[in-house]
Amino acid sequence: MPLLSNRIVLGFGLALLALETVLSHPALATDKVSLFKIVTSRDEIVIGLSNDELAHIEGRNAGGVAKMLAAKGAMTAWQYSVRRTKTGMLEQVPLRVIGVLASDSLRVEPYVSPLRVVPIGG
Numbered sequence: 001m002p003l004l005s006n007r008i009v010l011g012f013g014l015a016l017l018a019l020e021t022v023l024s025h026p027a028l029a030t031d032k033v034s035l036f037k038i039v040t041s042r043d044e045i046v047i048g049l050s051n052d053e054l055a056h057i058e059g060r061n062a063g064g065v066a067k068m069l070a071a072k073g074a075m076t077a078w079q080y081s082v083r084r085t086k087t088g089m090l091e092q093v094p095l096r097v098i099g100v101l102a103s104d105s106l107r108v109e110p111y112v113s114p115l116r117v118v119p120i121g122g
Contacts, residue, residue, distance in 0.1 A: 032050060032051060032119035032120070033048040033049065033050055033051075033117055033119045033120055034048065034049050034051070034054055034060075034110075035047070035048050035080060035092065035110070035111040035112070035113055035117065036048075036049065036062055036065055036108050036109065036110060036111055037108070037109045037110075037111040038100055038105050038107075038108055039105070039106050039107045039108075039109065040104045040105055040106055041104070041106060042104075045079055045098070045100075046079070046080040046081075046092070046111050046113075047077040047078060047079055047080060047098070047100065048077065048078045048080045048094060048117070048120060049065070049077060049078075050119070050120050053077075061110065062108045062109055062110045063108075065108045066105075066107065066108040069100060069102045069105060069108065070102050072102070073101070073102045073103075074099055074100065074101050074102060075099070075100050076097060076098070076099055076100075077097070077098060077100060078094040078095070078096070078097055078098075078120050079094070079095045079096055079097075079098045080092050080093065080094055080095060080117075081093060081095040082115065089116070090115050091115050091116040091117070091118055092113045092115045092116065092117045092118065093118040094118065094120050094121075
């Protein structure tokens with residue numbers, strides 16, 4: 001008779017997997033940046049705005065970002081991209097600072113990533 005039953009080993013393995021998932025997707029990381037998709041006639045890009053940047057935008061949402069972009073004519077933001085971590089997991093990370101022109105933008109949409117979102121400067 002084995003020391004540990006198969007059910008106990010399976011349960012322990014699932015508990016470890018659940019713990020790894022919780023630890024690899026910290027909730028605080030997504031609280032520090034909000035993602036938006038900018039749709040143009042040529043392509044789509046995902047940008048991230050920190051809570052501090054978003055605090056200066058009316059409504060703190062995609063509509064507010066669109067209004068601010070239309071009023072100012074341009075804005076600077078971090079472009080976000082997907083990368084693979086050393087452990088093989090995918091995450092959404094800041095790639096580079098870009099300028100977004102209101103004349104090229106057709107719409108701004110909220111973007112919810114199923115991946116861990118790395119905060120700006122993180």
